[in-house]
Amino acid sequence: MANTGKAGDKRIGAEALLRFLLPSIAGLLIFLVPLPLDDGLTVLFSLYSDWVNLHLGFVLVEAMVGIAIIGALLAVFHTIVKPQWRDTRPMLYAVAAAEPAWLALRIIGAVIALMVYFEVGPEVLRLEDTGIILVEELAIAFSIVLIPACFLMPLLTEFGAMDFFGTLVAPAFRRLFRLPGRAAVDATASFISASTIGILVTGQQYKRGFYTGREAVTVATNFSVVSLPFALVIANVSGVGDYFIEWYLCSVVACIFCAAIVPRLPPVSRIADCYIDGSPSQSVDEEPGDPLLRRCLDNALSAAANAPSVGAMLRSATHMLLEQLFGLMGPLIALGTLTAVIAFHSPIAAWISMPIAWMLTLFDVTDAARIAPGFLFGFMDQYIPTIVASEISSDRMRFILAGLSLCQLIYMTETGLVVLRVG
Incomplete structure (x- = not known):
């Protein structure tokens, strides 16, 4: 009997490991792993x-x-x-x-x-x-x-990948961003794959009780960066494609810097730190005596078994x-459409962006009145700064406006609507 039990335990362990590895690897390959192509x-x-x-x-x-x-x-x-x-x-x-x-x-x-x-x-x-x-x-x-986003993201969220990487980076993520480690998968999916995917995953995790309200808002509003492929589109349309690596690294550093600060400021810091059922936030720290990789694997296998x-x-x-x-x-x-009409085909954009235009003139920016709407209307539509950047000659301002298209994470024509819809 004892031998049968041991054999059974080994068989179950192998099955659980495959149930964790196969879907997780597939999800990583689909959404997160960069592939080198000719272009x-x-x-x-x-x-x-x-x-x-x-x-x-x-x-x-x-x-x-x-x-x-x-x-x-x-x-x-x-x-x-x-x-x-x-x-x-x-x-x-x-x-x-x-x-x-x-x-x-x-x-x-x-x-x-x-x-x-x-x-x-x-x-x-x-x-x-x-x-x-x-x-x-x-x-x-x-x-x-x-x-x-709807049909394939469960490969990352339901079979242990989020739990494995979350446990691995939990201490650093909690200290730097005031977030649980599992938010690292959300952040990576948003940075490399698509911002909408990250928001949908965050909404699911909040409704299932894995994030508190404050944590969900922090992840959705600070890590929903446009995808890497779309970043290439922004760079090319804006005219900064020749120095894409420098521009992208600057934009990512700016996003990380803001993500470390914003959760500590109102109104995000004042959002109730409790789960959807009203229960307060609970510490996710593991006992320091347990080996880190062992804790990662145990949490991943447990999640896969309960998928x-x-x-x-x-x-x-x-x-x-x-x-x-x-x-x-x-x-x-x-x-x-209405935002684009206001930004490009009405005097309203010039009126309300006058303070920004004035500030730009202090830095010797030429054609400030034409550039200023790109700073303001990116909140309504992410494409506005990119379109403005494509029509100006200043390399410096194209670099900045293209960065706004990447870093201005919440815009009402897509991510803002998704946040409102899943919230």
């Missing part, structure tokens, strides 16, 4: 994005318009008819339910998408730098990111995908 570094996820654009590009615009319209119609139907879907059809309820402000944004986004597609309505809403870029580029990029079934993960991923896709497409198009 530079990328990740496997970026190759998937290129493949989708190449082979499905002929239907993507129509799909975005259709999603915006369906999202608006479902929200209108739910608001007027008030069907009892919360308990009977929870997935449909998550897609259709919308507060008045979200309902208005869904409708506006659907109308703008139709105007862009059929080339009707006010021209200012369907120019290359307003409605067209939102419907034909930003909306598509957001949707392409969302699918693997949800494939069916449960697929249902959860489908729920999240539909909720985010139909709930955010219209608001993304609406807010992004």
Whole structure:
């Protein structure tokens, strides 16, 4: 009997180890491991994005318009008819339910998408730098990111990878950023893969009780940096591609520096440090006598052993995908287009950016009035600083504006909406 038990323990240990290693390695390869190509570094996820654009590009615009319209119609139907879907059809309820402000944004986004597609309505809403870029580029990029974010990120979050690396860096992460070690996986996924992925993972971890409210806000607002592939796009469009490494390193250092400071300042520092069920934060420090790698492996194997079934993960991923896709497409198009109109085609941008223009003149910046909106309107749309940078001649200001596009983490046309939606 004793020998059988030992053999069984070894068999179970091997199974648990494979259950941890295989999904975790797959997730790392998909989202985090840089791949050298002829034209530079990328990740496997970026190759998937290129493949989708190449082979499905002929239907993507129509799909975005259709999603915006369906999202608006479902929200209108739910608001007027008030069907009892919360308990009977929870997935449909998550897609259709919308507060008045979200309902208005869904409708506006659907109308703008139709105007862009059929080339009707006010021209200012369907120019290359307003409605067209939102419907034909930003909306598509957001949707392409969302699918693997929902269905494949569990490879990193559910099978022990987050627990292994979290335990490994917990002391340093807690000391530097006031965060649990598992937030390191969120941060890495955001830095290399996509900011939306990091926010969605953070929302999931908060709802499952792994982050307190303060920790979730800290991770979402300080580590949701745009992906490495997109950083290359920003650099090339802004005209700083020739010194990409220097620019990217400066931007990353700036992000890390801010991430160490911001959690210690209001309002983030004043957010309740308790879990979603109201319980207070608990120390995650392990007993110093345990070997670090042993603690990492034990926590990883425990997480892998308790991972949800494939069916449960697929249902959860489908729920999240539909909720985010139909709930955010219209608001993304609406807010992004209206922001671009204000920034590029109205005097409002010049008026409210006058103080920034004045400050820039103190540093002998030429054409300050033209550059200033890029500093201000990046909060509404991440592309604004990049577009401004592409139109100016100063290398120094292109470098700074491109850095803002990378470091200005929360912008309302995408990450801000995702934060509001998952919060």
